[in-house]
Amino acid sequence: MLKALLVVALIGALGAGPLGAAPITTEPPWDHGGEDPGPGLGGDPPAVDAENEGGSVTVRVEVAGSTVEGQTFATTSVRKVAPRCWYGRGSSGYDYYEYWKVGGVAREADTLDDYAYQGLLNPNFEAYATETEGAWYEPACRYDVPLDELLAYVAAHPAVYVRPQDPVPVQPAQVDPAVLAQVAFEAMDLPTGEVRWNPRLPGSGATVVNMDTWVWVAGAPVSVAVTASVDSGQWARVDARLDELTVTAPGADPVSCPDSGTPWTAGATSTTCAVTFFRSSANQPVKTGYEVPTATMTITTRWAATWVSSAGGVPTGLPDQELTTTAEIPVAEIQAIVTRG
Amino acid sequence: MRRSQAAGGAGLAVVLLVGGCTAHDPDMPGLTASPTAESTPTATPTPTSTASKIAGTVVDLSDAELGIVFDDVPDLSGDEADVHNWIATFEVEYWRTMTTNTVSPAMSVMASPEVQARMDRMAANNTASGLEVGGELSVTISRIAVSGDTAVGWVCDDFRGAAFADPSGEYTPEQMGADVPIAKDVSLVRGVGEGQWTVATLEDAGSC
Numbered sequence: 402m403l404k405a406l407l408v409v410a411l412i413g414a415l416g417a418g419p420l421g422a423a424p425i426t427t428e429p430p431w432d433h434g435g436e437d438p439g440p441g442l443g444g445d446p447p448a449v450d451a452e453n454e455g456g457s458v459t460v461r462v463e464v465a466g467s468t469v470e471g472q473t474f475a476t477t478s479v480r481k482v483a484p485r486c487w488y489g490r491g492s493s494g495y496d497y498y499e500y501w502k503v504g505g506v507a508r509e510a511d512t513l514d515d516y517a518y519q520g521l522l523n524p525n526f527e528a529y530a531t532e533t534e535g536a537w538y539e540p541a542c543r544y545d546v547p548l549d550e551l552l553a554y555v556a557a558h559p560a561v562y563v564r565p566q567d568p569v570p571v572q573p574a575q576v577d578p579a580v581l582a583q584v585a586f587e588a589m590d591l592p593t594g595e596v597r598w599n600p601r602l603p604g605s606g607a608t609v610v611n612m613d614t615w616v617w618v619a620g621a622p623v624s625v626a627v628t629a630s631v632d633s634g635q636w637a638r639v640d641a642r643l644d645e646l647t648v649t650a651p652g653a654d655p656v657s658c659p660d661s662g663t664p665w666t667a668g669a670t671s672t673t674c675a676v677t678f679f680r681s682s683a684n685q686p687v688k689t690g691y692e693v694p695t696a697t698m699t700i701t702t703r704w705a706a707t708w709v710s711s712a713g714g715v716p717t718g719l720p721d722q723e724l725t726t727t728a729e730i731p732v733a734e735i736q737a738i739v740t741r742g
Numbered sequence: 743m744r745r746s747q748a749a750g751g752a753g754l755a756v757v758l759l760v761g762g763c764t765a766h767d768p769d770m771p772g773l774t775a776s777p778t779a780e781s782t783p784t785a786t787p788t789p790t791s792t793a794s795k796i797a798g799t800v801v802d803l804s805d806a807e808l809g810i811v812f813d814d815v816p817d818l819s820g821d822e823a824d825v826h827n828w829i830a831t832f833e834v835e836y837w838r839t840m841t842t843n844t845v846s847p848a849m850s851v852m853a854s855p856e857v858q859a860r861m862d863r864m865a866a867n868n869t870a871s872g873l874e875v876g877g878e879l880s881v882t883i884s885r886i887a888v889s890g891d892t893a894v895g896w897v898c899d900d901f902r903g904a905a906f907a908d909p910s911g912e913y914t915p916e917q918m919g920a921d922v923p924i925a926k927d928v929s930l931v932r933g934v935g936e937g938q939w940t941v942a943t944l945e946d947a948g949s950c
Contacts, residue, residue, distance in 0.1 A: 429872060429908040434840070434864040435926070492847045492850070507847070511795075511796050513848055515796050515797075521851075521935050521938075
């Protein structure tokens with residue numbers, strides 16, 4: 402076909418082009434390998450990684466933390482991530498041999514011949530020269546993997562030939578520690594706890610205007626460590642601690658607290674978190690499930706987090722994470738002196 | 743689909759005591775036909791040297807049979823020469839892929855998985871279009887810069903000597919929109935072999 406094309410091109414140059422020889426229909430779309438394949442053509446495939454080449458890495462995620470009351474909590478889950486390096490499917494034994502053999506197409510290029518000369522071809526590839534079924538599985542790394550990591554991976558994972566009846570190589574777990582850290586960070590699914598307050602009038606549970614309302618979150622986590630690890634021994638751990646708690650509610654000025662508050666107990670004299678309502682909740686709607694108007698109090702906890710990994714290094718900061726919970730709190734106006742409890 | 747392949751894996755040559763030689767059609771490299779009884783290969787010894795024969799020296803990979811010519815081959819040395827050579831090698835195999843609609847096996851040696859995916863896409867799209875490409879590609883490589891284990895370069899692909907056809911007929915470069923040379927920026931990372939570089943990314947860079 403190509404020889405015919407060349408002949409046609411020559412004829413065209415002499416003035417009797419293909420347009421005169423036969424009617425030309427609409428040009429077919431042409432993909433020249435650019436970023437945009439052009440109209441009517443399939444776009445780029447999904448991002449290249451082991452996952453869409455048939456594998457992914459299982460990550461074990463362990464969450465361990467403690468609450469303001471000193472109780473501990475722990476969960477374990479499993480997630481999947483794409484690795485940095487993997488085994489990918491390559492040519493058949495026949496195609497590989499034909500291309501790389503002495504006298505093959507590759508050997509016509511000095512660079513490729515030099516590559517072969519350095520002994521870098523797939524091990525024992527001559528033994529698979531007649532194999533048209535199956536394929537080479539070769540080590541591959543994302544383009545941004547550093548050279549030393551690439552070299553170490555390739556040295557430890559030589560190409561292997563996989564016949565149709567053979568299992569494909571297990572995808573080795575080489576995961577970017579930052580990816581593990583991100584997995585851990587995203588797995589930081591913290592319990593929200595239960596918002597409590599005092600004063601709390603018997604019956605309605607209302608607090609009152611113009612005096613401190615102690616606010617605390619029972620069962621609130623105060624510290625958590627989330628570890629994401631893979632079988633190869635790589636791990637990353639996110640350490641997070643409660644950094645700030647803010648309380649907002651209609652009829653009260655917002656307050657910022659350094660922790661999850663101080664549970665009120667008889668005889669307690671001070672708290673780290675109190676809000677003062679200057680207006681009752683009488684003007685608020687009656688929410689579903691309630692019999693009296695309530696103010697919606699929003700508690701937002703901000704968590705500061707850092708991560709470390711098996712690769713060493715100093716702790717690296719992560720974006721703050723916020724956790725929000727709400728409570729419906731009736732706010733009453735009373736004229737009498739209120740005694741706590 | 744490799745960025746690079748196993749290092750030092752070939753070891754000693756394996757001798758296959760079988761008869762005959764594989765018939766190789768130089769017009770259709772990358773053809774994936776099944777071997778016949780006559781195509782059983784003869785063993786070929788594999789050198790075991792770990793030293794490069796050409797590192798640091800610019801080579802001109804123009805190949806009249808394949809239909810690729812390199813214009814204005816620069817005079818470079820050291821890493822820059824190697825980077826030039828591997829960009830040129832990529833261009834050869836890029837053109838081989840385009841003219842056969844079969845991704846060259848060498849892509850696994852010198853292109854990142856991301857770039858290989860684009861070659862896969864190109865071959866698949868042109869196959870789906872029924873498009874065959876031939877003629878000549880003229881390539882200019884320049885603006886090579888090396889920094890440690892990374893490098894960049896610039897390529898101008900001139901398809902004005904190419905020929906296009908599908909089952910309905912033949913098309914000129916003008917008809918195909920290939921009458922303006924296409925530039926691309928290339929980034930590379932050092933590979934596993936001495937003097938070897940791998941094409942990491944390709945970015946469109948307009949016309950040239």
